[in-house]
Amino acid sequence: MRILAKDIEAAARDRPGEEAEASGWVHRIRELGGVVFVMLRDRSGLVQLVLEEKPVSADGSPLTPESVIRARGLPALNEKAPGGAELKVRSLECLVRAGPDLPYQVNADASRIGLETILDNRILSLRNPKIRGVFKIQAVIIEAFAEYLRGQDFTEIKTSKLVGSGTEGGTNLFEVEYFDRKVYLAQSPQFYKEVMVASGLERVFEIGPVYRAEKHDTPRHINEYVSMDLEMGFIESEQELIELEKGLLAHIFEAVARKNGPELALWKAQVPPPDAVFKAPTVSYDEALRIVNGETGGGRVFDINPEAERILCEWARREKGIDLIFVNRFPRRHRPFYTYPLETGGDGGAARDSAAASTMSFDALFRGLEITSGGRRQHDYGAFLEALPKFGLRAEDFGDYLFLLKYGCPPHGGFAIGCERLTQKILGLDNVKEASLFPRDRRRVEP
Amino acid sequence: MRILAKDIEAAARDRPGEEAEASGWVHRIRELGGVVFVMLRDRSGLVQLVLEEKPVSADGSPLTPESVIRARGLPALNEKAPGGAELKVRSLECLVRAGPDLPYQVNADASRIGLETILDNRILSLRNPKIRGVFKIQAVIIEAFAEYLRGQDFTEIKTSKLVGSGTEGGTNLFEVEYFDRKVYLAQSPQFYKEVMVASGLERVFEIGPVYRAEKHDTPRHINEYVSMDLEMGFIESEQELIELEKGLLAHIFEAVARKNGPELALWKAQVPPPDAVFKAPTVSYDEALRIVNGETGGGRVFDINPEAERILCEWARREKGIDLIFVNRFPRRHRPFYTYPLETGGDGGAARDSAAASTMSFDALFRGLEITSGGRRQHDYGAFLEALPKFGLRAEDFGDYLFLLKYGCPPHGGFAIGCERLTQKILGLDNVKEASLFPRDRRRVEP
Numbered sequence: 001m002r003i004l005a006k007d008i009e010a011a012a013r014d015r016p017g018e019e020a021e022a023s024g025w026v027h028r029i030r031e032l033g034g035v036v037f038v039m040l041r042d043r044s045g046l047v048q049l050v051l052e053e054k055p056v057s058a059d060g061s062p063l064t065p066e067s068v069i070r071a072r073g074l075p076a077l078n079e080k081a082p083g084g085a086e087l088k089v090r091s092l093e094c095l096v097r098a099g100p101d102l103p104y105q106v107n108a109d110a111s112r113i114g115l116e117t118i119l120d121n122r123i124l125s126l127r128n129p130k131i132r133g134v135f136k137i138q139a140v141i142i143e144a145f146a147e148y149l150r151g152q153d154f155t156e157i158k159t160s161k162l163v164g165s166g167t168e169g170g171t172n173l174f175e176v177e178y179f180d181r182k183v184y185l186a187q188s189p190q191f192y193k194e195v196m197v198a199s200g201l202e203r204v205f206e207i208g209p210v211y212r213a214e215k216h217d218t219p220r221h222i223n224e225y226v227s228m229d230l231e232m233g234f235i236e237s238e239q240e241l242i243e244l245e246k247g248l249l250a251h252i253f254e255a256v257a258r259k260n261g262p263e264l265a266l267w268k269a270q271v272p273p274p275d276a277v278f279k280a281p282t283v284s285y286d287e288a289l290r291i292v293n294g295e296t297g298g299g300r301v302f303d304i305n306p307e308a309e310r311i312l313c314e315w316a317r318r319e320k321g322i323d324l325i326f327v328n329r330f331p332r333r334h335r336p337f338y339t340y341p342l343e344t345g346g347d348g349g350a351a352r353d354s355a356a357a358s359t360m361s362f363d364a365l366f367r368g369l370e371i372t373s374g375g376r377r378q379h380d381y382g383a384f385l386e387a388l389p390k391f392g393l394r395a396e397d398f399g400d401y402l403f404l405l406k407y408g409c410p411p412h413g414g415f416a417i418g419c420e421r422l423t424q425k426i427l428g429l430d431n432v433k434e435a436s437l438f439p440r441d442r443r444r445v446e447p
Numbered sequence: 448m449r450i451l452a453k454d455i456e457a458a459a460r461d462r463p464g465e466e467a468e469a470s471g472w473v474h475r476i477r478e479l480g481g482v483v484f485v486m487l488r489d490r491s492g493l494v495q496l497v498l499e500e501k502p503v504s505a506d507g508s509p510l511t512p513e514s515v516i517r518a519r520g521l522p523a524l525n526e527k528a529p530g531g532a533e534l535k536v537r538s539l540e541c542l543v544r545a546g547p548d549l550p551y552q553v554n555a556d557a558s559r560i561g562l563e564t565i566l567d568n569r570i571l572s573l574r575n576p577k578i579r580g581v582f583k584i585q586a587v588i589i590e591a592f593a594e595y596l597r598g599q600d601f602t603e604i605k606t607s608k609l610v611g612s613g614t615e616g617g618t619n620l621f622e623v624e625y626f627d628r629k630v631y632l633a634q635s636p637q638f639y640k641e642v643m644v645a646s647g648l649e650r651v652f653e654i655g656p657v658y659r660a661e662k663h664d665t666p667r668h669i670n671e672y673v674s675m676d677l678e679m680g681f682i683e684s685e686q687e688l689i690e691l692e693k694g695l696l697a698h699i700f701e702a703v704a705r706k707n708g709p710e711l712a713l714w715k716a717q718v719p720p721p722d723a724v725f726k727a728p729t730v731s732y733d734e735a736l737r738i739v740n741g742e743t744g745g746g747r748v749f750d751i752n753p754e755a756e757r758i759l760c761e762w763a764r765r766e767k768g769i770d771l772i773f774v775n776r777f778p779r780r781h782r783p784f785y786t787y788p789l790e791t792g793g794d795g796g797a798a799r800d801s802a803a804a805s806t807m808s809f810d811a812l813f814r815g816l817e818i819t820s821g822g823r824r825q826h827d828y829g830a831f832l833e834a835l836p837k838f839g840l841r842a843e844d845f846g847d848y849l850f851l852l853k854y855g856c857p858p859h860g861g862f863a864i865g866c867e868r869l870t871q872k873i874l875g876l877d878n879v880k881e882a883s884l885f886p887r888d889r890r891r892v893e894p
């Protein structure tokens with residue numbers, strides 16, 4: 001009966017003299033004074049095997065790193081061994097011999113290896129416990145996101161990633177040959193989330209891939225990422241969404257702190273204390289620019305660019321004790337045309353639809369990076385129709401959207417958290433690609 | 448403070464005389480003896496509003512079906528009202544007036560409307576409580592799948608849907624224009640699941656979209672579907688996978704029975720009792736053909752086709768009391784080339800790799816339909832290389848796969864459950880498209 005590496009110590013303590021079996025990969029082999037130490041790696045961690053002779057493969061050749069083995073022996077306490085215990089091996093079987101020409105050193109310190117090398121060797125680099133740990137944390141983020149929203153009466157949905165056209169206009173879309181026509185990979189589930197709010201589910205979330213055909217090559221962009229999206233009906237403004245996101249992030253941080261202790265330790269990372277999240281400030285776009293210009297001692301910043309995002313987070317950390325800040329009321333020119341106006345004037349929509357008019361929108365910035373964009377959406381059929389030409393858009397390109405709004409779509413809004421960006425910032429990774437199992441960028445589509 | 452339709456009855460009982468507010472959609476309007484009854488629909492269900500005069504929109508026009516309203520009034524017990532209570536309205540506000548030309552009757556009996564009409568009007572047809580109910584059940588299936596596997600130490604992964612080539616060979620792939628090259632939409636996360644088993648996570652699952660560019664137009668095929676995939680290391684045979692799937696299905700059925708009572712009732716559907724799942728038989732491919740030919744009184748069935756799937760499920764129901772059967776040991780000619788052989792002979796692989804040789808593979812058939820395909824995979828580098836030319840495949844097309852196997856890939860296997868097919872069979876839907884929010888078929892890519 002196999003036991004996991006993490007349970008060897010308890011076995012040595014609770015059942016001394018009873019044989020145990022461990023399986024996994026050969027992480028490292030050392031010889032010291034006639035004794036051979038094999039570090040065995042399995043899904044739970046590492047455990048030291050102690051052998052009196054050099055282990056061999058089935059064909060008698062020396063055991064190679066990354067081979068898959070099964071060892072039987074006696075668990076024994078040993079303060080000097082990692083985890084405080086080891087397995088004194090009586091028999092060892094090599095299940096699969098790894099090629100001796102290993103092209104990537106799995107047990108090396110990942111921080112000394114360049115990102116391109118790590119990604120070029122993704123199949124092997126993911127075996128490194130620290131690198132693999134990124135995705136154990138990501139799994140908990142995804143679980144906690146869904147768990148919190150279910151507790152708030154949200155329903156999980158799975159919508160199509162193949163769309164006839166883009167919600168955000170026709171740029172930055174990947175084209176797909178779909179039988180005898182062309183369709184596109186969805187940039188976001190935005191339209192479908194809104195359909196499902198109006199379907200009467202009212203509160204929905206989706207965790208799935210989205211695609212941006214952007215030619216960026218920056219540490220914050222990838223062309224395919226996991227979007228953790230939600231949308232809810234019957235809201236008044238983006239304030240309710242900001243409150244929801246605080247509860248959501250606090251829950252995610254709490255879950256990661258509770259379940260991912262070993263992975264956080266490998267990365268020397270900490271999540272913010274869940275209660276600090278509720279102290280995160282909300283500032284308007286205009287206030288945010290004033291803060292940035294105040295911090296930099298000039299009046300030269302006119303936009304919340306990546307540098308401004310870093311400054312705002314530093315400001316929030318100094319003033320409120322948390323590296324998290326919400327910026328709301330973006331001017332219309334910075335948001336999708338369907339963003340709900342802050343003021344709905346009676347002037348035929350002139351002030352409401354002007355480029356400078358404030359909208360019920362927000363971003364969340366965490367540790368210097370935008371991780372969320374969201375807001376209330378225009379749900380009023382008449383106002384939507386009236387606004388389209390002002391943004392150079394044609395009603396005939398929005399058939400399904402107009403259909404949705406025409407027949408009773410409640411006030412609603414939502415947001416999305418980029419899963420890789422949140423993972424990146426929790427761990428302090430330099431590049432968002434490190435938080436994607438098989439990242440896709442302009443040059444990379446393999447493995 | 449808004450309360451949900453389902454809570455009006457409790458409010459009437461527990462807090463008589465206290466005003467309540469309900470919001471939602473106008474499902475139906477009736478006048479009877481000078482009293483107006485508006486059936487209000489929200490995410491929790493339906494509740495009857497009682498008004499003394501005809502309700503109007505903000506502009507004074509008559510209230511239309513599907514308009515979004517907010518009503519305040521007194522909850523009152525009434526045995527004749529659906530749910531046993533109603534709201535005696537003091538004030539009613541129309542938040543959004545639905546166009547009076549509603550092109551699809553939301554409150555009509557969905558079973559009397561053709562599938563094409565339902566799908567053509569998807570934005571409105573999803574509002575029908577019975578149709579929407581399909582997706583409340585689907586959300587629980589997805590949740591329960593993940594929950595059970597986490598309990599078995601599986602880690603959730605999210606892998607790329609853009610691949611350089613197809614795992615199953617190059618057919619039936621949708622082509623994507625990816626910057627200056629062509630890539631494909633993944634048919635399954637098979638390769639990535641195996642990479643993640645070998646990464647040391649050992650046990651992984653993924654819930655995500657997969658794509659098949661098949662020209663089928665049958666009630667059991669769609670071109671984009673949600674695959675609930677898993678893969679695990681250190682198994683001996685497909686038997687362990689079958690046992691795992693029984694536990695998984697029992698858990699899903701239990702969760703649906705517990706959480707989806709109202710939706711099951713709308714569809715007059717029942718899930719199998721969880722303990723019956725463990726009585727589901729496993730028969731080999733050859734035995735399955737014998738059973739089918741025995742049942743049909745002939746010897747003319749040479750393959751497990753859709754008709755044979757129905758016969759096998761009927762047989763299992765009669766013999767074992769459950770409409771679920773596992774068929775294992777498929778001959779190699781019916782399975783992907785990387786399926787593990789039942790016998791690994793010492794004859795240079797001739798018997799092992801022959802088209803008629805049995806493999807460690809299985810299908811699960813539920814209520815007459817294949818819902819799962821899986822098996823143990825070839826993890827041995829030498830045997831894999833040796834087999835390729837026998838299937839007309841070239842090693843140079845399997846670079847990443849060979850790399851994975853060369854450096855210590857443990858014995859492993861897995862399976863996938865088609866989420867829409869399982870939903871379809873739980874509810875007894877005629878067509879799998881009914882179980883997809885926005886189904887994609889050869890002609891349909893909208894909405």
